[in-house]
Amino acid sequence: MVNGNHNLGFTIGNNSSNKFEFVIPDDVDIKKWEYVYMNINNNIIIGRIEEIISKSELMNDTMDFDSIQKYTSNNINDSVNVCLSTILGKLNGDYLVQSREIIRPGMPVYMANDEILKKIFSYNDDESLHIGNLPDNNVNVSLNINGLRRHLAILAQTGAGKSHTAAVIMEELLKKGASIIVLDPHADYVFMKKNTDGKMYSDNVSVFRTPLSTGRYTKNDIGIVNNFTIRFNDLSPDDVKNIMDIKENYTNLNAIVDDIYKKMKGKKDLNDFLETAEKLPPEDYKKIRGRLTFLSKIKEIFQDYTTGINDYLGPGKMSVMDLSGMDQFLANYFSFRVLSSIYDVKLSSEFKYPVFVFIEEAHNFVPPKKNNDISKMIKKIAGEGRKFGIFLVVITQRPGKIDADVLSQCNSQIILRVTNPSDQNAILESSENITDYLMNDLPSLDIGEAILVGEIVKMPVIVKIRERETMPGGADIDIISLLKEARDELKKMNNPEEIKKKNKDLLGEL
Numbered sequence: 001m002v003n004g005n006h007n008l009g010f011t012i013g014n015n016s017s018n019k020f021e022f023v024i025p026d027d028v029d030i031k032k033w034e035y036v037y038m039n040i041n042n043n044i045i046i047g048r049i050e051e052i053i054s055k056s057e058l059m060n061d062t063m064d065f066d067s068i069q070k071y072t073s074n075n076i077n078d079s080v081n082v083c084l085s086t087i088l089g090k091l092n093g094d095y096l097v098q099s100r101e102i103i104r105p106g107m108p109v110y111m112a113n114d115e116i117l118k119k120i121f122s123y124n125d126d127e128s129l130h131i132g133n134l135p136d137n138n139v140n141v142s143l144n145i146n147g148l149r150r151h152l153a154i155l156a157q158t159g160a161g162k163s164h165t166a167a168v169i170m171e172e173l174l175k176k177g178a179s180i181i182v183l184d185p186h187a188d189y190v191f192m193k194k195n196t197d198g199k200m201y202s203d204n205v206s207v208f209r210t211p212l213s214t215g216r217y218t219k220n221d222i223g224i225v226n227n228f229t230i231r232f233n234d235l236s237p238d239d240v241k242n243i244m245d246i247k248e249n250y251t252n253l254n255a256i257v258d259d260i261y262k263k264m265k266g267k268k269d270l271n272d273f274l275e276t277a278e279k280l281p282p283e284d285y286k287k288i289r290g291r292l293t294f295l296s297k298i299k300e301i302f303q304d305y306t307t308g309i310n311d312y313l314g315p316g317k318m319s320v321m322d323l324s325g326m327d328q329f330l331a332n333y334f335s336f337r338v339l340s341s342i343y344d345v346k347l348s349s350e351f352k353y354p355v356f357v358f359i360e361e362a363h364n365f366v367p368p369k370k371n372n373d374i375s376k377m378i379k380k381i382a383g384e385g386r387k388f389g390i391f392l393v394v395i396t397q398r399p400g401k402i403d404a405d406v407l408s409q410c411n412s413q414i415i416l417r418v419t420n421p422s423d424q425n426a427i428l429e430s431s432e433n434i435t436d437y438l439m440n441d442l443p444s445l446d447i448g449e450a451i452l453v454g455e456i457v458k459m460p461v462i463v464k465i466r467e468r469e470t471m472p473g474g475a476d477i478d479i480i481s482l483l484k485e486a487r488d489e490l491k492k493m494n495n496p497e498e499i500k501k502k503n504k505d506l507l508g509e510l
Contacts, residue, residue: 007108008036009083015103017087020047022109024081031136033441033462035112035120036085040101046112046120046459047085054081083109088459094119096459114139120458129172131165132466135449141463143169145176147412147456148356151382151392155399155427156416161448163188164472165414165465166358166395170318173356174202180318181342182358183335183365184473187215187324189358191471201470205318208307210334211300214325215473226311228321228334229303232270237261240273242336242373243298244291245329256280256288270295270302298330309341315353328364332374335365339377346388354389357381362394363402375403382409400426412454417445434460 009024024030032052038045056079059068071077087103089096117139122128128142152169156162167189173180182189190209195201208228209215218225235243237257246253260280266272277285277292312319321338323331345351359365359378366378381390382405394410396402400422407430415434418424424442428434431453438451438460445451445462453460 007110009109010105011038011103011107011109012082012105015105017100020085020087020103022083022085024083026079026081028081030083030111034136035088035117036083036109037091037112037116038103038107038109040103040107043099043101044091044116045099045101045103046088046091046096046116047109048088049083049085051084052081053084054079056080091116091119094122096120121461129169129176130466131168131172131452132450132463135462135464141452141457141461143172143452143456144458145173147454148391148393149386150411150455151386151394151409152412152414152454152456153399153407153410153430154393154395154414154416155418155423156397156450157418157420157423158397159447160417160445161450161465162395162397162416163360164448164468165416165450166360166393167192167468167470167472168465169393170358171469174204174316174318177316178318179313179315179351179353179355180358181312181338181355182318182320183323183331183338183360184320185323185326185331185361185364186473187213187217187322188360188473189320190215190217190322191473192318192320194471195469196471198471202318204316205320206312207320207322208312209322209324210326212298212325212330213322215322226307227303228301228307229305230301231304231306232273232302233268234306239333242333243330244295245327246291247372253288253291256284259284270299309338309345312338313342313345313351313355332365332372335359336374336377339374339381342390343377343381343385343388346385346390349388352389354391356391356393358393358395360395362396362406363398366394366403366406367401368403370403379403379406382406399423399430402426404430410454412456413452414456415442415451415453416449417442417447419443 008028008030009022011020011022013021015021030049030052032049034049036047036049056077058078059071087099090099090101114137117134121134121139121141123142123144127145129145131141131143133140154162154166170180170182170189170192184190190207193201193205193207206226208226210228241254241257246257248254260273260276263279264272264276274292274296277288321334323334326334339357342355342357346355366375381392385392392410394402394406399407400420404426407426413427413431415427418427424439428439434453441451441462448465449462450465451460451462
């Protein structure tokens with residue numbers, strides 16, 4: 001395998017224990033991010049090309065255009081092509097270990113073939129999740145399921161493919177029989193019950209929506225839709241305060257709600273609560289009237305049944321909690337109910353299977369220095385959940401606006417295109433596995449390309465995320481097609497025949 005390959009080039013210059021340079025001929029077809037190896041004392045040393053430089057001592061920046069044109073027209077060229085590479089490690093079986101070999105100038109460098117790459121980027125079937133392939137060939141790249149035990153962050157700017165990537169991981173986990181909970185603020189994952197051609201993908205995917213949900217779908221689109229409802233009688237005064245967005249430091253409003261509960265004499269349902277509130281002293285009723293109006297607007301949420309953990313948690317079951325249409329504080333409350341219930345059953349060992357919790361738009365649920373119920377619960381799961389079998393996948397387009405402790409607890413990251421400097425700094429500070437070379441590559445990633453680092457992979461790798469098997473939910477508005485429709489509509493409206501017809505219809509009505 002090693003000795004039969006022709007070498008790409010030879011090492012040159014000053015090489016260290018983690019970097020080396022090698023020169024290549026002009027006719028070699030090689031690209032940035034590709035993998036190479038050296039055979040040193042029968043040890044396979046793997047490297048990745050981080051930069052390719054072409055330079056010339058003769059044609060340098062002191063020469064003018066005409067002089068260089070004369071050289072090139074006479075085929076005078078002393079250029080040299082140099083690859084700058086990072087040493088990733090020494091191949092030991094199917095794994096990489098630290099390399100301590102001396103890299104001397106003049107050593108041959110070879111292109112890493114598919115056999116080597118498959119060893120590096122694959123796991124056995126039981127522990128692997130197929131995520132995609134290397135950008136420049138068809139070598140599959142897999143994630144290690146065990147790497148998710150230390151939590152995962154999917155980070156990308158808007159439109160780079162973070163929701164697509166999350167859905168691919170959900171699909172792979174479903175195939176392994178995982179229990180999955182998805183907090184979905186924009187109804188991005190509600191169509192995952194169907195595959196891309198509209199046929200049934202999995203009976204194990206359920207969607208839970210509230211009367212407030214704005215996700216554009218019906219039962220005909222995705223099959224059975226479950227209602228997430230609450231029995232008002234099951235709520236404590238603190239629950240009602242959370243739903244009404246009454247914070248702990250709102251002393252007067254807290255006291256008013258407590259007073260309403262003391263005075264309730266009927267069924268202790270929503271109507272009883274509202275009717276009792278109307279009998280408050282006018283000055284108290286005026287203070288809380290706006291929040292009572294809000295309760296009335298969302299009254300359809302309060303039904304005769306409280307959706308419980310047995311409805312949305314089960315072995316091999318994926319439950320998408322459609323939180324669209326909710327104000328953030330209400331989404332926080334519903335999410336807290338779900339996550340706290342999961343935490344309790346895992347803490348008590350009532351549910352023995354691992355639970356994977358995907359939190360879309362995570363920066364809204366656990367921003368820096370926030371200490372509300374949902375933020376505290378997510379922090380608790382990030383810090384302790386792995387002990388009980390709860391594993392987080394936080395998804396965000398603003399890594400700079402998510403709690404740094406939660407982000408740093410995610411020992412693995414899938415990072416798609418990120419150009420915002422503050423977000424790049426947040427990523428760099430949260431991960432020990434990100435190198436300067438990888439950070440510099442973030443803005444140049446194409447849509448759907450990602451850097452994988454941490455315990456989910458054997459070594460950092462840039463991968464092209466595979467196509468989804470399930471139907472996507474939310475998507476960017478197609479501006480071009482809508483503008484074309486607008487032009488067609490305008491043309492139709494200004495058509496003389498259409499104007500004559502409208503005038504005739506108007507006269508007929510008169």
